[in-house]
Amino acid sequence: MRFDLVDLQLFVHVVEAGSITAGAERSHLALASASARLRGMEDLLGVPLLLRQRRGVEVTDAGRTLLHHARMLMQQMERMRGDLGDYAKGLKGHIRMLCNTSALTEFLPQALAIYMQEHPHINIEVEERLSNDIVQAIIAEQADIGIIADTVDSADLQTFSFRQDQLVLVTTAQHPLHTVAALNGSLAFADALTYDFVGLAGDSALQQYLNEHALRLGQRLHYRLRLRSFDGICRMVESGAGIAIIPETAALRYEQLMKIHRLYLTDTWAVRNLLICVRQYDELPTYARELINAIKA
Structure with a gap:
């Protein structure tokens, strides 16, 4: 044809x-x-x-x-x-990168800053996706570099350590879960599923990840509010609108500014190692290999 x-x-x-x-x-x-x-x-x-x-x-x-x-x-x-x-117009390279929510919002901006300054002729296109989807996209050569959680199978790819990402539950001191955590030292995700949540708006990879774990417990997350930033989420948690699960790095940042508290989850999936993944490191252009070397742990 x-x-x-x-x-x-x-x-x-x-x-x-x-x-x-x-x-x-x-x-x-x-x-x-x-x-x-x-x-x-x-x-x-x-x-x-x-x-x-x-x-x-x-x-x-x-x-x-x-x-x-x-x-x-x-x-x-x-x-x-x-x-x-x-x-x-002078561009020397273009890198297609896929990453999950935590990598995109909490770690990548700072990690990319120095590289972008030192490589003014390189463009980087970053898109948020679920870790499973990222693995498939890298295998299919739909992107050059991915950042995924180590909870997915990446055996067919080369990986490099990026950052550790711990998810925590944030609430107010007046919330019943704060008392449960104070008594037990921590709490399970299942303990929180009967309460109202505040989450990210849109098709966020983090929200999909949390929804999947709720479904595995035979339950669903009930969102009273969906917002576009962790700042907005924490402000609504502070107002008593609900609880939220966000990266600990974000919780630490907003805990200094708002009357919220982070609670640790006992679920193993709440602590994830983020990995950089590629099909074949040696086959990447020099500028893409330099990016990996610049941002890896």
């Missing part, structure tokens, strides 16, 4: 415009040439892509499938043009 980019762009334009004539104009092609290209695509596939009617065209099921893939390819081409355009 051979379609060139002109064919795919033409098809997208025709569908979006609703007619072959308008699609040909958008693609800067003569109508006869555009019609021939569309017929050639249909002949090659052996199925109709468009239903030609007096007032324009409609897309068939096969056409919708092609449209979906054509749009993805066009988007990738635009990203490629943008990336290559950056090189023309």
Whole structure:
């Protein structure tokens, strides 16, 4: 099956415009040439892509499938043009990095600061994901470097120690759980699941991680509020809106500013070693290897 980019762009334009004539104009092609290209695509596939009617065209099921893939390819081409355009402006490298919530919010900003100053011609694209998803993305070469928790299987990747991440529960001195922890020295995640939580908004990797552990206990977390920062979460905990589980580094920071207390969980998954993971360290560009060396523990 051979379609060139002109064919795919033409098809997208025709569908979006609703007619072959308008699609040909958008693609800067003569109508006869555009019609021939569309017929050639249909002949090659052996199925109709468009239903030609007096007032324009409609897309068939096969056409919708092609449209979906054509749009993805066009988007990738635009990203490629943008990336290559950056090189023309002096960019020397681009690193795609995936990491979990704790790495992104608590450790990476400081870890990357010096590297970015020393490498002004390197761009780093950072995206938050679950550790399991990061492993699969690195294996599939969808990213260059990942930062994951050691609770997932990374046997197929090379790993380097990054930081230790301890999750703690934060509450007020008046909350019943504070009394439980004071008596026992710590508490289990299961003890907290009957209370209201304050959590991160959106599709946060940390919230998904906590939700998974609640489901393993046959329960669900009940969120009264979802916010976009640990600062906002701690302020709402201080107001009595609920309890929260956040990285200890964040709890220590806000404990100095607010009337909140951190409580340690007995669950083993609450203490995680964060690892840098790559497919093959020696195959990475020099600037990517230098980044790993700069941020690893």
